[in-house]
Amino acid sequence: MQFDEIQEIFFQECEEGLAAAEAGLLAYKNCKEDCETINTIFRAIHSIKGGSGAFGFDALQAYTHNFETVLDLARSGDLLITPALIDVLLRAFDMLSDHVTAIRGEGDAPDDKEVTDILKATAEGRPPEIVAIEDPASKQAGSTDLAFSFDDLMKSLGEAEVTAIGEHSSASSQWSLEVRPGKGALANGGEPMLLIRELLQLGAIFLDTDVSAIPTLDAYDPEEAYLGWTFTVPMRVTEAEVRDIFEFVLDSCDLHIERRDDEQHDTELHRSVAPPVAAEPAPVPMPQPPATTVAEVVSAPSPQPVAQPAQNASQSIGSGSQTIRVDLEKLDRLVNLVGELVITQAMLAQKLSVNGLASLNELTDLDQLTRELQDSAMSIRAQPIKSVFSRVPRIVRELEQQTGKQVILQVEGEMTELDKTVVERIGDPLTHLIRNAIDHGLESPDARIAAGKPAAGVVRLSAEHRGGRILICVSDDGAGINRERVRQKAIERGLIAADTVMADEEIDNLIMAAGFSTAEAVSNISGRGVGMDVVRSNVEALGGRISIQSRPGQGSTFTLALPLTLAILDGMIVSVGAQTYIIPLTHIVESLRPQASELKSIGNGRQMLNVRGTFLPIESVGTRLGIDSSTQDPTKAVLIVVETDSCGQSVLMVDAILDQRQVVIKSLETNYRPVDSLSGATILGDGRVALILDVEALTSQSTRRLAA
Amino acid sequence: MARIILPETFDRGAAQALVEEFNTAMRDGSSIVVDASAVERIGQAGLQLLLSAQKSARLSEITLAIKDPSDVLTEAAALTGLSSHLFPIAALA
Numbered sequence: 117m118q119f120d121e122i123q124e125i126f127f128q129e130c131e132e133g134l135a136a137a138e139a140g141l142l143a144y145k146n147c148k149e150d151c152e153t154i155n156t157i158f159r160a161i162h163s164i165k166g167g168s169g170a171f172g173f174d175a176l177q178a179y180t181h182n183f184e185t186v187l188d189l190a191r192s193g194d195l196l197i198t199p200a201l202i203d204v205l206l207r208a209f210d211m212l213s214d215h216v217t218a219i220r221g222e223g224d225a226p227d228d229k230e231v232t233d234i235l236k237a238t239a240e241g242r243p244p245e246i247v248a249i250e251d252p253a254s255k256q257a258g259s260t261d262l263a264f265s266f267d268d269l270m271k272s273l274g275e276a277e278v279t280a281i282g283e284h285s286s287a288s289s290q291w292s293l294e295v296r297p298g299k300g301a302l303a304n305g306g307e308p309m310l311l312i313r314e315l316l317q318l319g320a321i322f323l324d325t326d327v328s329a330i331p332t333l334d335a336y337d338p339e340e341a342y343l344g345w346t347f348t349v350p351m352r353v354t355e356a357e358v359r360d361i362f363e364f365v366l367d368s369c370d371l372h373i374e375r376r377d378d379e380q381h382d383t384e385l386h387r388s389v390a391p392p393v394a395a396e397p398a399p400v401p402m403p404q405p406p407a408t409t410v411a412e413v414v415s416a417p418s419p420q421p422v423a424q425p426a427q428n429a430s431q432s433i434g435s436g437s438q439t440i441r442v443d444l445e446k447l448d449r450l451v452n453l454v455g456e457l458v459i460t461q462a463m464l465a466q467k468l469s470v471n472g473l474a475s476l477n478e479l480t481d482l483d484q485l486t487r488e489l490q491d492s493a494m495s496i497r498a499q500p501i502k503s504v505f506s507r508v509p510r511i512v513r514e515l516e517q518q519t520g521k522q523v524i525l526q527v528e529g530e531m532t533e534l535d536k537t538v539v540e541r542i543g544d545p546l547t548h549l550i551r552n553a554i555d556h557g558l559e560s561p562d563a564r565i566a567a568g569k570p571a572a573g574v575v576r577l578s579a580e581h582r583g584g585r586i587l588i589c590v591s592d593d594g595a596g597i598n599r600e601r602v603r604q605k606a607i608e609r610g611l612i613a614a615d616t617v618m619a620d621e622e623i624d625n626l627i628m629a630a631g632f633s634t635a636e637a638v639s640n641i642s643g644r645g646v647g648m649d650v651v652r653s654n655v656e657a658l659g660g661r662i663s664i665q666s667r668p669g670q671g672s673t674f675t676l677a678l679p680l681t682l683a684i685l686d687g688m689i690v691s692v693g694a695q696t697y698i699i700p701l702t703h704i705v706e707s708l709r710p711q712a713s714e715l716k717s718i719g720n721g722r723q724m725l726n727v728r729g730t731f732l733p734i735e736s737v738g739t740r741l742g743i744d745s746s747t748q749d750p751t752k753a754v755l756i757v758v759e760t761d762s763c764g765q766s767v768l769m770v771d772a773i774l775d776q777r778q779v780v781i782k783s784l785e786t787n788y789r790p791v792d793s794l795s796g797a798t799i800l801g802d803g804r805v806a807l808i809l810d811v812e813a814l815t816s817q818s819t820r821r822l823a824a
Numbered sequence: 825m826a827r828i829i830l831p832e833t834f835d836r837g838a839a840q841a842l843v844e845e846f847n848t849a850m851r852d853g854s855s856i857v858v859d860a861s862a863v864e865r866i867g868q869a870g871l872q873l874l875l876s877a878q879k880s881a882r883l884s885e886i887t888l889a890i891k892d893p894s895d896v897l898t899e900a901a902a903l904t905g906l907s908s909h910l911f912p913i914a915a916l917a
Contacts, residue, residue, distance in 0.1 A: 150902035297868070302836060307867050312903060325905035330872060333846055333880040338839040338869045342876075345905065 125441065126167045130216045133160035134209075135506045141209055142509055144202045151322040154197065157205075158187040164212070168219070175225050176215045182235040183208050189239060192290075193319045193350040204238050207231055210510060290351055293320065293358060294372035296344035301368040303339060308369070312345065314361045320347040344370075444536075447496060451683060454493040455780040461486045462801035494683065498533035501579045501588070504543045505530045508550055508577060515554045522561055522572035523554055532579040534586045538658055538678055542588070545651040549590040549674050550575065552648070557592035557672055567669065569593070585660075586680060591673035597666040599623045605632065624664040628652040656812070659685075659702070687779045687808065689800070690754070690770040692738045693745035696806040697770070698779055698798060703811040705757040705765060707773060712751050725755055725767050732757065735814055736769045740793060747771045758811050766815040781808065826852050829859045830897075834870035846877045855887035863897045871900060874910055 140157040143149040165180035186205070189195035214226040295315075297308040316322075326344035331337075349358060355373060362369055461482060468474055505527055512525045558564075558573035565571055576591045599620060606612045606626045626632060628648045655662045660678035679685070679702075687698035688707075714726045715734075724731040734755065738746020747753040747769075756768045779798040784791055795810035826849035831838045849856045858874070874890065881888035890910055893901070901907045 150907070152902075152905070302867070302869055309868055309900065309904060316903070322905050325909070327875055327906070327909055330875045330879055332883060333843060333850070333876050336843055336873060336876040338836040338843075338873065340872075341868060342872050343868065343904065343906075 123171055126171055127216075127220055128441070129167065130164050130219075133164045134213055134216060135503065136160040137209060137212075138506055138509065139502075141202060141206050144197065145199075145206070151316050151320070154187070154191040155321065158184070158191050161187055161212070164216070171219075173219045175228075176219055179215055179228050179232060180212065182232050182239070183212060185239045186235050191321065193321075193352070195238070195241075201238065204234055206513070208235055210513070213510070291349035291353070291355070291358070292323075292374040293347045293349050294344065294370070295347070295362075296326075296370040296372075297341035297365070298368050298370055299340055301341045301365055303368075308341065308343075308365070311361050311365065311369075315347060315349075315358070318349065318353050318357060318361075320349045320353070322346075323348055442496075451493050451497060454490050455683065455782075458486055458490055458780050459799045459801075463799075463803050466801035490684070494535070494680075495533070497536045497683075498680075499536050499539045500531045500533050501539060501542075501586075502530040504539055504546055505577060505579070507543065507547065511547060511550055512554065512575065515551065519555060520560065521554060521558050523558065524572050524574045526574060526576045528576070528578035529580045532581060532586060534579075534678065534680060535683070538586075541654065541658055542676070542678065545654045545676070546577075546588065546590070548648075548651050550577070553590055553592040553594070553672070553674075557594035559595050563595075567595075581680075586678045588676040588678065589673055591671060593671040596668040596670055596672055597624050597627065597664070599666075599668075602626050620666075621664070624666050627664070628662065659700075684778050684780055685808075687777065687798075688756070688773060689775040689777065689779075689806065690737075690756070691772045691774055692741070692770050693743035695741075695743055696774065696800065696804065697737065698806050698808040699756060699758070699768065699770075699811060700795075700808065701776070703758040703760060705759050707754055707756045709753070710750055710755055715750055723750060725750070725757075727757060727765075727767075730765075732765050732767045734767045734769055737809065737814070738769070738771070740814060758815060760812045760815055763812075763815045768809075768811070768814065779806075779808070825854050826856045827859060828856060830863050830870075832862050832864045834863050834866040834897075836867065836869040839869045839873040842873060846873075846880070850880060850884055850886060853886065855889070856881060858888065858890045859892060860890050860897050861892040861894050863894045866897055866900050868904070871904060871906060871910070875906070878910070 137157045137160040140149070140153045140160070143153050161180055161184050165177055165184055168174075168176040168180060183205075186195065186201075186208070190197050190201065190205075195201065208231055211226060211228050211231045214223065215228070217223045218225040293315075295308075295312070301308055323346040326346070327342070329342040329344070331342065358373070359371070362371055465474070465479060465483070468476060468479060473479075508527070509525060512523050515521070516523050553575050554573075558575070559567065559569075561571040564573060574593045576589070578587075578589045580587050602623050603612075603618070603626070606623075606629070607614050609632065611626060611629050611632065612618070628651070632648065652662050655676050655678070658678055660676055663675045663677070664672060665675070666672035685698075686701040688701055688704060690697050690699060710725055716724045716726065716731060718724055723734045725734050734750060736746065736748065736753075737743075738748070750769055753769045753771055754773055756770060756773075757765055758768055759765045781796045782798055784794060784796055787797075791807075793810050793813050794807045795813075796808040797805050798808060800806050828842070828845055828849060830842070846856075856877075858877075863870075878888055893911065898907070898911075901910045
């Protein structure tokens with residue numbers, strides 16, 4: 117493996133580490149942390165530090181060292197995890213992200229002096245505010261005579277603190293505690309979970325949960341306790357305090373206490389965070405505690421139970437040993453091959469059916485297997501949208517500072533999975549929507565209070581699967597879209613005529629028209645007037661749609677509906693002359709064969725179809741694509757009502773509908789060249805190539821011609 | 825696909841009652857979805873039943889997914905260090 121490749125792995129691990137650390141910090145901020153959270157954050161930062169040293173990123177290593185020191189104190193219980201500390205850590209985290217960006221060559225190394233000073237001060241137990249003022253002074257102190265005595269003072273202060281820290285760290289050795297409720301622990305309403313809660317409140321830290329004794333259902337007994345836990349307890353907690361918690365259950369609960377010295381603590385620390393390139397140590401099953409009710413071994417180091425890496429690490433970190441990295445190209449090749457297999461299978465099925473063998477059992481099995489294989493291959497490409505959502509908290513933090521607005525960010529469904537390409541390309545539109553929601557959607561704290569709302573606005577970001585698509589919603593509880601202003605602006609910009617009658621939804625949609633911006637002053641956050649229409653075109657390029665729901669005074673919701681994958685689509689197979697085309701099902705509203713009375717000619721050879729009182733333009737696919745033999749009489753053809761976001765409803769005329777099925781999309785751009793009115797191609801069961809119609813392009817041209 | 829809805833109070837009694845429901849679902853084969861959205865109270869017995877059902881399902885190669893865990897269940901799982909056991913990162917089936 118080349119150095120570059122190894123380094124790339126390190127970069128990827130940095131990204132993963134950053135994501136894990138941020139998730140942990142935000143868990144604290146939202147009071148959703150558990151006892152593992154601080155360890156997860158620590159391990160993530162420690163890994164980045166280790167790797168940065170190995171690859172010679174000295175600035176990053178020096179910076180992470182200070183960060184890690186604070187985290188280590190926090191996880192050992194020597195530093196209380198307060199909201200103020202979390203704010204410091206979040207700030208340090210943002211700086212770390214900048215450092216990581218810099219080593220990837222995507223920016224200059226940031227100036228981390230201020231943050232480093234704050235971290236150092238925090239580690240020494242000084243309030244960070246003082247440092248921010250003191251530090252320039254102490255920097256000057258060395259160079260001027262005037263401040264000489266001040267320098268001395270600082271020095272002696274420093275020494276005093278070093279001693280204090282020394283005492284601290286000697287106190288950071290820990291108890292190790294194994295708890296295993298036995299038979300009877302659950303009887304008479306006993307609940308070991310309550311004891312665990314008390315233990316954690318004392319400052320105990322989770323190491324492991326042993327589930328090895330869990331039986332299968334047939335042996336399950338609700339009266340029996342099967343779980344065991346291992347904790348480390350800070351030395352400041354006395355053994356008596358721990359025993360007090362278990363006082364009433366000592367008869368039915370195995371307690372195993374061990375003392376760990378500092379050296380061991382260090383060993384554990386280094387083993388639990390493997391260097392970035394090395395394989396994770398394999399988890400070793402935790403030995404069963406002794407059968408005696410209370411076994412106590414003081415000062416007898418037994419590394420086995422405690423020197424294990426926390427197997428029960430957070431999901432993102434802990435799952436590391438069960439995942440492998442695969443080059444994306446290999447993955448795409450697999451997905452492509454599966455696509456080919458699907459096509460070949462369809463061809464085989466067709467050939468067999470021609471020869472009267474369509475009902476072969478093996479064929480049904482093959483069909484089933486191919487479908488499963490296809491689903492599995494697609495799911496490998498699926499990624500949780502978390503990687504995109506995790507960028508949002510920082511954007512929100514920055515916007516809070518810039519706009520002075522207070523924002524509560526609620527994120528839901530971040531584990532929702534969708535195709536990697538969609539995940540990669542949805543980031544920018546989503547960022548813009550978030551910026552928009554905060555900049556335009558939310559009111560200032562004063563305005564909110566005046567409107568009887570809490571000062572802090574809520575921005576909600578969610579993702580969910582629904583009906584074969586992914587819905588991503590960005591909503592705010594701000595003022596909603598000011599429709600009168602939007603309408604005025606649209607008239608001023610010549611987007612609509614002054615007397616146009618529009619429904620509320622239509623006015624809302626105007627904000628996605630090209631060149632529209634209602635911001636009073638163009639801010640550097642959003643409001644350049646290129647935002648929303650770019651968002652819309654990006655989403656549409658992914659085969660998705662965007663819709664807006666807004667209620668005055670209550671806020672707005674932007675909903676993105678995206679396809680699960682870009683590799684297959686549900687299509688209607690239609691014939692035009694001798695050709696076969698695919699119309700994506702997402703566009704189709706209905707299909708019908710009209711009576712002559714429902715048609716209206718508007719000259720120039722063009723016709724409209726009356727669909728329950730609304731006249732829609734008819735576009736002959738045959739005429740547009742120059743196919744001579746196609747049916748020209750609508751009463752003998754099939755009319756398909758389609759809907760697009762840009763043009764609303766219109767009608768495509770084809771000769772006949774042949775079938776409806778999933779097709780594998782082959783890109784025309786990659787394999788041939790872009791073709792107007794076509795979005796791709798596929799291979800049918802009989803081996804022929806069928807082209808996929810670009811409904812958006814077909815209908816927008818027809819609408820334009822009609823307007824001209 | 826079998827669907828099992830966990831009760832609001834998921835204590836020892838409820839766990840005992842659910843064992844048979846899980847067993848029936850296992851015999852039916854295919855996959856089991858456990859709706860955990862209603863759980864307002866859960867103890868170690870309940871958590872153990874979920875783990876036990878998962879183990880049985882794994883051995884019989886049946887998919888068992890715990891859907892929409894309530895906040896109470898999520899918190900209980902976190903408290904007991906069982907989050908990663910009960911809610912493994914779901915792959916797109």
